[in-house]
């Protein structure tokens with residue numbers, strides 16, 4: 231997508247040096263645009279854990295490139311030692327963040343591709359091509375999510391005789407959370423590009439403020455009208471007919487349609503149901519957990535309470551961090567919650583839109599049906 235008019239993805243290989251992976255460091259956004267170089271799997275693990283990169287799809291792509299960096303630095307003389315180092319690298323990456331299933335999915339995919347390739351140079355080549363494939367596929371799937379999801383917005387726009395369609399989104403499931411396009415934002419970008427009038431209510435999304443800092447920034451870069459709201463406003467707007475639909479992303483969706491996503495999503499879905507506002511989750515197939523039936527079993531990351539106690543922003547051109555709470559008040563920081571399938575109007579995937587139910591999902595992914 232565009233940054234100051236130039237096209238970027240969120241992760242790529244350094245031009246002219248294939249041993250370096252480059253990312254957009256998302257921590258200083260929207261105030262500073264910084265590109266970071268990563269040379270080892272440990273650097274990649276820190277970048278994922280400390281959220282230089284974040285969002286389910288991008289975490290998956292980052293894990294793919296992390297495995298490639300691990301292959302470059304693994305023992306080159308002995309295949310057994312090489313594979314052992316790669317397995318250890320996979321464990322390091324998987325331990326960084328537990329909720330987004332894309333991470334373990336990408337590590338599993340890399341290990342299978344590396345294992346299957348012959349000879350160490352062949353294994354390194356396989357790690358590189360698989361990392362690139364994961365990234366390209368992620369961008370392509372997000373673009374297709376946009377192609378499918380835009381029909382829902384078109385339909386609402388028709389019903390409103392071309393008046394503005396107001397869409398509420400939570401956190402950042404935009405292109406910054408993926409390799410390109412995003413999931414929740416892809417239908418919005420597609421609608422905007424087709425000339426439909428759209429306006430986005432952007433939940434600020436405490437404590438990391440992915441909405442206020444990232445979604446607002448990327449919508450602005452693309453010229454999409456939007457308004458940032460604090461997290462508790464959505465219900466009020468829905469009661470007053472100011473929200474036509476909600477679209478969020480997902481970090482892990484069970485094969486029965488329960489949607490794990492950024493903390494606070496569940497409350498938006500409850501308010502949406504109470505006000506007859508359609509609630510959609512948009513996700514690529516890499517975000518389905520094909521093993522998990524019950525959403526309440528999804529592992530929920532708990533992060534450092536200091537992310538709740540402190541806040542960072544721009545003051546006199548400098549990024550400064552200030553304390554919000556009493557010095558000695560502890561804080562709990564649950565990063566995700568689960569929206570039960572019954573509250574979800576539909577899932578927007580790269581293969582189309584389906585009901586949030588086992589039958590609906592398997593209708594789009596029949597190859598996942600258990601025998």
Ligand code: MRU
Pocket residue numbers: 284285286287400401402403404407408413440478479480481491492493565
């Ligand atoms: O903690 P994050 O920023 O990695 O979480 C990301 C989200 O929860 C997003 O909202 C999104 O919906 C899932 S990732 C596209």
